[in-house]
Amino acid sequence: MTEELEVIDPQERFLELFKTEKYRQRISQLAVTGKTSLIVEFEDILTFDPKLADELLEKPEEYIDRHASNAAYQQLAIEDAEYAKKVEKVSVRIVGLLEATPLRKLGAANIGKLVMVEGIVVRSTPVRPMVMRASFKCKRCGELTFIDQSGPFLRAPFQCRSPQCGSKGPFEFVQEESKFIDSQDLRVQERPEDLPPGQLPRTLHVKLVGDEIVDVARPGDHVSIVGIVRAVAPTMPKIGKLRTFVLHLDANSIEVLGKEPEAPLPLPEEEEKILELAKDPWIHRKIINSIAPSIYGYEHIKEAIMYLLFGGVSKTLPDITIRGDLNVLLIGDPGTAKSQLLQYVARVAPRGLYTSGRGTTAAGLTAAVIREKGGGMSLEAGALVLADKGIACIDEMDKMRPEDRVAIHEAMEQHTVSVAKGGIVATLNARTAILAAANPTLGRYEPHRSIAENISLPITILSRFDLIFVLRDIPNKEIDSKMAEHILEIHKKGLSPIEPPIPPDLLRKYISYAKGIKPVLTQEALRRLNDFYLAMRSASEVEGSPVAITARQLESLVRIAEARARAALRKEVLAEDAEAAIAIMKRSLEEVGIDLSSYKIDIDLIMTGKSKTMRDKLQIILSTLLEMEKETGTVEKAALLNELEEKYKISRAEIERLIKQLLREGTIYEPREGYLKKT
Numbered sequence: 001m002t003e004e005l006e007v008i009d010p011q012e013r014f015l016e017l018f019k020t021e022k023y024r025q026r027i028s029q030l031a032v033t034g035k036t037s038l039i040v041e042f043e044d045i046l047t048f049d050p051k052l053a054d055e056l057l058e059k060p061e062e063y064i065d066r067h068a069s070n071a072a073y074q075q076l077a078i079e080d081a082e083y084a085k086k087v088e089k090v091s092v093r094i095v096g097l098l099e100a101t102p103l104r105k106l107g108a109a110n111i112g113k114l115v116m117v118e119g120i121v122v123r124s125t126p127v128r129p130m131v132m133r134a135s136f137k138c139k140r141c142g143e144l145t146f147i148d149q150s151g152p153f154l155r156a157p158f159q160c161r162s163p164q165c166g167s168k169g170p171f172e173f174v175q176e177e178s179k180f181i182d183s184q185d186l187r188v189q190e191r192p193e194d195l196p197p198g199q200l201p202r203t204l205h206v207k208l209v210g211d212e213i214v215d216v217a218r219p220g221d222h223v224s225i226v227g228i229v230r231a232v233a234p235t236m237p238k239i240g241k242l243r244t245f246v247l248h249l250d251a252n253s254i255e256v257l258g259k260e261p262e263a264p265l266p267l268p269e270e271e272e273k274i275l276e277l278a279k280d281p282w283i284h285r286k287i288i289n290s291i292a293p294s295i296y297g298y299e300h301i302k303e304a305i306m307y308l309l310f311g312g313v314s315k316t317l318p319d320i321t322i323r324g325d326l327n328v329l330l331i332g333d334p335g336t337a338k339s340q341l342l343q344y345v346a347r348v349a350p351r352g353l354y355t356s357g358r359g360t361t362a363a364g365l366t367a368a369v370i371r372e373k374g375g376g377m378s379l380e381a382g383a384l385v386l387a388d389k390g391i392a393c394i395d396e397m398d399k400m401r402p403e404d405r406v407a408i409h410e411a412m413e414q415h416t417v418s419v420a421k422g423g424i425v426a427t428l429n430a431r432t433a434i435l436a437a438a439n440p441t442l443g444r445y446e447p448h449r450s451i452a453e454n455i456s457l458p459i460t461i462l463s464r465f466d467l468i469f470v471l472r473d474i475p476n477k478e479i480d481s482k483m484a485e486h487i488l489e490i491h492k493k494g495l496s497p498i499e500p501p502i503p504p505d506l507l508r509k510y511i512s513y514a515k516g517i518k519p520v521l522t523q524e525a526l527r528r529l530n531d532f533y534l535a536m537r538s539a540s541e542v543e544g545s546p547v548a549i550t551a552r553q554l555e556s557l558v559r560i561a562e563a564r565a566r567a568a569l570r571k572e573v574l575a576e577d578a579e580a581a582i583a584i585m586k587r588s589l590e591e592v593g594i595d596l597s598s599y600k601i602d603i604d605l606i607m608t609g610k611s612k613t614m615r616d617k618l619q620i621i622l623s624t625l626l627e628m629e630k631e632t633g634t635v636e637k638a639a640l641l642n643e644l645e646e647k648y649k650i651s652r653a654e655i656e657r658l659i660k661q662l663l664r665e666g667t668i669y670e671p672r673e674g675y676l677k678k679t
């Protein structure tokens with residue numbers, strides 16, 4: 001056995017490294033910027049002295065906090081003696097270890113070692129001061145005793161420092177004489193793209209200490225953290241410490257990574273395949289047929305999913321930004337393969353995330369301020385923040401938390417989530433495309449009712465979807481038998497009867513590749529969209545007729561057309577893209593119950609289920625009710641009916657119906673049988 005060579009005088013070796021041009025410059029820069037952290041690339045140590053690098057990984061405490069830190073300070077004293085005197089210490093922060101350790105591989109073997117982990121920050125506490133050196137005043141003699149602190153609890157002196165006194169207390173903590181440092185706790189989770197299929201993501205607790213590493217990352221950020229793995233035994237009150245330890249990371253450095261999904265450049269032969277595919281005049285058809293081939297039918301929904309996967313181009317103007325991502329909603333009867341479609345998309349999208357409306361954590365879909373066990377508050381990112389720059393597939397969206405119902409408006413249009421609660425104020429990014437599914441309120445979709453009546457989501461949320469489709473389970477002999485054949489075939493073979501023309505792996509790479517293209521609208525495409533928009537608008541210009549189509553739909557059309565150009569890897573949005581966008585938009589509007597042939601689209605009717613005349617009547621009912629409330633407080637229903645019938649000549653049956661609707665919406669309520677009141 002060969003004797004392991006010790007590094008002779010590691011501090012001396014580090015000093016040599018820090019005397020190289022690069023590090024001399026960095027060190028002298030510290031005084032200029034007023035910082036105390038020296039960033040050191042691991043690779044520099046490795047090329048300088050592989051043995052030193054090895055030891056650093058094995059004994060990080062000794063090598064970083066003592067040897068490297070002392071050497072850096074020594075060099076600082078040479079570069080700027082005055083500043084060195086002022087700062088007392090230089091913190092060496094190592095970045096860029098050769099490889100990241102997957103969170104799920106961290107274990108006993110890593111305890112005490114230096115590792116690098118990558119993940120998403122899911123939770124963060126506010127920055128809190130932590131006492132490093134505590135000062136205690138003896139209540140007997142007034143002498144101050146200083147205790148260097150470590151571990152989670154504040155340690156008081158055992159005995160007074162004064163030899164004359166030597167009393168065992170009591171002591172009083174003196175804040176002004178103690179030394180504090182900023183600290184913050186994070187929870188880091190495996191990135192969706194690192195997750196083995198079907199596994200729940202693991203998380204790791206990370207402690208940050210030092211004002212140059214706290215407050216660097218926010219929930220939703222992708223980070224790379226270098227730190228020392230620690231194991232602590234949780235304490236059970238009255239019982240003692242447990243034998244199984246919990247791992248956490250004491251961070252040495254933290255870097256926020258680029259938010260773009262990892263899109264490793266395709267290999268030359270892959271790129272060739274991708275470009276070859278794009279040349280196919282039937283490329284859109286091919287992609288549609290490759291989306292969830294085991295699911296029978298739903299061509300138009302798969303087409304919408306294609307647009308969603310590729311997405312439009314987001315525009316950042318000096319004053320506003322306009323999202324490029326699409327939001328698609330599927331409303332459907334039970335058992336119509338909605339969940340299956342969503343799960344498929346979450347798998348194939350370069351950064352896809354599947355969640356139910358309730359969310360999988362306390363943070364739900366947007367974000368939440370959580371009270372920690374220890375009593376502190378922390379900010380936790382919900383699904384949309386975690387899916388930043390990806391696709392969030394939200395199943396059972398109608399069942400989201402009430403808090404999310406409010407916050408999701410901002411997330412869906414502005415692509416941010418703002419939180420101001422429990423002393424935490426933050427705005428997180430949520431730049432995601434959304435594919436949502438929901439069941440009809442009444443169990444089954446009722447085509448003669450409006451979409452707003454069919455789904456328990458407010459119109460303000462519905463209007464943020466670019467496309468809405470209805471999946472209905474209607475018995476149809478021909479389709480049923482074909483579908484049965486299709487499903488039974490799958491069960492028999494355990495394979496899809498239709499081979500996807502593009503295998504999922506290649507499709508994912510194709511999408512990543514396409515995302516790099518920013519197609520621009522051609523004059524011809526612009527004209528088509530404009531014509532359609534104006535035609536729809538003018539159909540409603542007639543006095544008193546409802547607003548047909550709004551600017552939101554125009555923006556949706558642009559996004560869809562851009563996505564279609566992208567799917568063919570084209571830099572230009574052609575007339576055919578505009579036509580396809582118009583066609584699918586029409587289809588979506590028709591599905592939600594509008595007869596386009598008459599050109600009388602009434603978005604109000606679609607979304608709220610109230611035509612203008614009906615809204616007028618509802619208005620009359622409400623104002624009459626309010627008028628009568630002034631006199632009697634609560635209003636007798638019978639009296640209201642009489643008043644309305646006499647004054648406005650609305651039929652009793654209609655009034656009854658409208659009142660029922662107002663009750664259902666919660667605009668008015670029944671404080672007791674036969675009486676009404678505005679909410």
Ligand SMILES: Nc1ncnc2c1ncn2[C@@H]1O[C@H](COP(=O)(O)OP(=O)(O)OP(=O)(O)O)[C@@H](O)[C@H]1O
Nearest residue numbers: 294295296297333334335336337338339340439487
């Ligand atoms: N068009 C279809 N092609 C192939 N399989 C289908 C189709 N429609 C439904 N199925 C099958 O029916 C089953 C139920 O589908 P799924 O769970 O996705 O329904 P769902 O729409 O999410 O229902 P729910 O609203 O109750 O959640 C799945 O196993 C799915 O494969």
Ligand SMILES: [Mg+2]
Nearest residue numbers: 338339340395
């Ligand atoms: Mg489902």
Ligand SMILES: [Zn+2]
Nearest residue numbers: 138141160165
């Ligand atoms: Zn004393």
